[in-house]
Amino acid sequence: MKRVAPPGVERSRWRDLDRLLLRSGNLVGPGFEPGEEVKEILHDMLHVLVIGAGGLGCELLKDLALTGFKKIDVIDMDTIDVSNLNRQFLFRMKDVGKSKATVAAERVMQRVHGVSVTPHFCRIEDKPPEFYQAFHIIVLGLDSVEARSWINGVVCGFLEYEDDGSVKQETIKPMVDGGTEGFKGHSRVIIPSVTPCFQCTMWLFPPQTKFPLCTLAETPRSAAHCIEWAHLIQWGQVRGAEVFDADVPEHMKWIYEQAVARAELFNIPGVTLQHTQGVVKNIIPAIPSTNAIVAASCALETLKMATMCSTGMSNYMMYMGAAGIYTHTVAYEKDPECIVCSAGVPVAIEESTTLEELMQQLCAQFPEKLATPSVSFQGCNLYMRGIFEEETRPNLAKRIIDLMEGATSGVLIVNDKKLHGPLRIQLSINAAQAMQT
Ligand SMILES: [Zn+2]
Structure with missing residues (x-):
């Protein structure tokens, strides 16, 4: 059956992989058994999903296909723009306007014999959790915190715990996350319940740096200060009646001219139209080499996870390429209260405490996570929104301890439209204390 490729090509294609998978070594992971079987698992059984077919996604798809993953899906809602072509190397001029996922899948299949790439041209939110459940490993090539947060919620939502708090191993779905911003990048391994999830280390993403308004108004020191002054202060004072639109060329040109005048006043160099667009639209240039390095690291971690040919990264690698090449790997810790x-x-x-009071308490405690919660206990719906609302409404006035059949501790599952996955509440009822006092 294996035609198309001339004899020998297939073998030589996996030559480097054979060195890792067909022999043992000092660095192999726990339980690693070298041999053809592990190669077969990698080629024929493992099903990976790549989220994003942009700068990182193109690199990831190429790397994973050449690493021996033969069953790959890719999901991306974007279409190809002419400005992508310098780094999203799977795309050509004739592809502009087409789906990134579709074109990327076609190109990878043309180049790497025997690989099957299935594209999904849609938003990640359009797929149900079962879609994500079907993959063995999910690799993220995303550029937004929101999208990462969303998929993290879905994947962590698969976790199920035993009554003693230990996780059910089969419910763990590993992810490998890559990210780049100019010359900076990271790759990380997320094994939900074992390593920190995306939410555990949310602090790694600081809010976007904004300059203090007083600096802009009084003491500008950089071209960006002058541009932000024109954008945030001068526009409002001179053209306050109009809404600024960064996509209107005349508006951008006006900001640029104001910034130039401001820069001349303070003797500051470096205000250009391009820089003005970058600052106002918050554009960070994409650097192809950063994408290549980060994607290579992600593909390697995916291979390690899939085959155990080496222990995995623990658990966050950052790459700084601005002043030389520097990488550092940190083992971040889980947030026990994530x-x-x-x-x-x-x-x-x-x-x-009644169910209604508990729900009010939870909404007050997690105002950003909960608005219209539904609550269940051990698979039984205590209070549901929608069609079961009427049926479960009588429970609102009941005491939790009665709903939990006398148990003084247990895990409640809370769902809410604002959440991407279930919120687990480890409830303890102060029954003994109440009796003492
Ligand atoms: Zn977490």
């Missing part, structure tokens, strides 16, 4: 991946957020209530 509302996305932990066994449950500890919440204590009194014996007299």
Whole structure:
């Protein structure tokens, strides 16, 4: 059956992989068994999903296909823009306007014999959780915090815990995440419940740097200060009646001219129209080499995870390429109270607390996560929105301890439209204490 490729090509294509998979060594991971079987698992059984077919995604698809993954899906909602062509190397001029996922899948299949890439031209939110459940490993080539947060919530939502708080191993879905910003990049391994999830280390993404308005107004020191002054202050003072639109060339030109005048006043060099567009639209240039390095690291971690040919990265590698080449790997720690991946957020209530009171308490405690919660306990719906609302409404006035059939602790599952996955509440009821006092 294996035609198309001339004899020998297939063997030589996996020559480097054979060195890793067909013999043992000092660096192999726990339980690694070298041999043809592990190659077969890699080629024929493992199904990976690449999220994003942009700068990182193109590199990831090429790397994974050449690493021996033969069953790959890719999902991306974007179409190809002419400005992508310098680094998203799977695309050509004639592809402009077409789906990134579709074209990327075609190109990889043309070049790498025997690989099957299935494209999905849609938003990640359009797929149900079951879609994501079907993959063995999910590799993220995304450029937004929101999208990462969303998929993290979905994947951590698969976690199920035993009553003693230990995780059910089969519910763990590993992810490898890559990210780049100019000359900076990172790759990380997320094994929900084992390593920190995306939410655990949300602090790694600081809010976008904004200059203090007083600096802009009083003491500008850089071209960016002058541009932001024109954008945030001068526009409002001179053209306040109009809404600034960064996509209107005349508006951008006006900002640029104001910034130039401001820069001349303070003797500051470097204001150009391009720089003005970059600052106002918050554009960070994409550097192809950063994408290539980060994607290579992600593909390697995916291979390690798939075959155990080496122990995995622990658990976050950052790459700095601006002043030479520097990388550093840190083992970040899980947030034991992470509302996305932990066994449950500890919440204590009194014996007299009713379901309605608990729901009010939770909404007050997590105002950004909960607005219209539904609550279940051990698979039984205590209170549901929608068609079951009427049926479960009588429970609102009941005491939690009665709904939990006398148990003084347990895990409640809370769902809410604002959440991407379930919120686990590790509930403890102060029954003994209530009796003492
Ligand atoms: Zn977490």
